[in-house]
Amino acid sequence: MTVDRALGAGALLLAALVCLSAWKYGIARPNAPGAGFWPFLIAVVMAGLGAALAIRPGRSPLQSTGVNSNWKGFWIALASMGFFVPVLVPLGYPASMWLLLMVQLRWVEGRSWTTALLVASAAAIMSFVVFRLLLHVPLPSGILPLPRNW
């Protein structure tokens, strides 16, 4: 299966779903287009393009062979970012960012423990201080005890 064929099939499916939704929003009103008119128009064009790609696809295969693909690093990076989102507020910015940077530097980028500890600590603390104190961005402090005027 080629990228174009997969893309064309996906576009046709999406266009069908959008058409259904657009119908519900209302396509036309007296002397004026309805709220669904624009998405309907986009879906029609999308369906045409999707069909064109599915019928006359290019040659690039869907499974492109990655030379030196670092899948382990990729998944660890993605998982650490996925973990960062829910813990940002309860753990606070400094702790969650420190954790994220440690994982990135140590296991994704393969830096030594010393470098990872130094860079992660410095970056997490400095960015917190700059953004919270100087730029007044209310970054959550979470488990970190902070003075009242911070």
Added chain:
Amino acid sequence: MDTLAPLFHGFAVALTPDNLIYVLLGSLVGTVIGVLPGLGPTASIALLLPVTIGMDMVSSLIFLAGIYYGAMYGGSTTSILMNIPGEAASVVTCIDGYQMARQGRAGPALGMSAFGSFAGGTIGVAAVMLISPILAETALKFGPPEMFALLLFAFTCIGSLTGKSQARGLLVACIGLLLGSVGTDEIHGVDRFTFGTLYLQDGIGLVPLAMGLFGMGEILYNIERREETGSVLKTPKNLLPTRQDWKDSGWPITRGSLLGFGIGILPGGMPAVASLLSYAVERRMAKHPDRFGKGAIEAVAGPETANNAATAGGFVPLLTLGIPTNSVLALMLAALMLHGVTPGPLLLFKWPDVFWGVIASMYIGNVMLLILNLPLIGLFVQLLKVPYRILSPLIIMFVLLGAYALNNSHIDVLATVLFGVVGYLMKRFGLEPAPLILAYVLGPMLENNLSKALILARSSGMSIFITRPISGILLALTFVVLVYPILQWLIGRRAERSRSSAA
């Protein structure tokens, strides 16, 4: 004189201490971004967009514009010294620039590239200044049908010119249009594609979308496709080109300025297209085209001039019509909108400080870059020695921090990560994210003008677009852009058939 008085006013705006600092900061940040491979101006502007919200409207645009043209200056450094383009517009500079470096002539290549960039940028800004008021006056006569036809033309060009396949580009652009239609419909007050969530009622945020697609997507791609360059960098000593170099580069710089500006004002006319075209023109016009690819200085001077002139040219449709011609300018349009400025023909008259201030800042920025860039080459070389394996986690930190800082919402952070995955997948499968972001920005404008035109037309319906001359011409041009590749394919197929039958 009509142009000079507002330009002096623009200089008064740009020369305030705050704005001078933003010009300097923007140009330097842009140069660093251009120097560092793997982080283009689009990703960087997306990352810095939240920072500009707290700034004054004029300052934020001056800062972002500085990043844009600064990146064009900086992009050549890595191309010449490492054979790795700092950003897309410097790809062709690698060919002869790196060859010059191998022959021990990195200094003249960097010097000529800086001068060409300065000339292209300055001539481009002068042309912006002269053309924009005329175009804005004309655009004031446009009604909703003309605006719709113009936006549709721009949209089609963008979808067609970016990437290898027109259908792919247009399909990606359609997805951008769909994303732009999420949220409460302005005319009817109906919630579209919100799935009952409060977060989506205001639509999908541009900043998480852009930071995800360009910033996070790029980082994830680089993590997956890790490549070590292993290049040994040395600071070049003599940066001044010889008399012969100047002689060889004079005409390429002149042609590059004109060509680059012309490309820049066209929808989809990205600096990368301008530099590629300039290389092709110079090669065709050269007395000794065999020198190309072996270290010809005109092959560095022309493209580097053209990409800077195109950068300036892109500001014409942005500031006069509110139409961004590439993804960087789409983000600048978003920056204007975040500050409550409605880009379009009225911008020049309602917010002259923005227009003329930015123009004047570009003159100042170009001079600053010429003065600062060459002495700072040594510093940039040192910067290139910082391992990307340290920089990459720090960039991730800034992306996530910027996403949170926008609305103090962790949902924006989640959206950025999700769009990052989308951006990664697009890059992996050869889909350009630029048409998506441009369509996302242009979509609401297109819909608004289409609805207004149809309400205006009442019973005559769609015929309003054909009966009015300007919109009719623009729609005909749109049709030509759409049909041209199909005709080209048909002609090619016929020629191939006749060749095979003759054989």
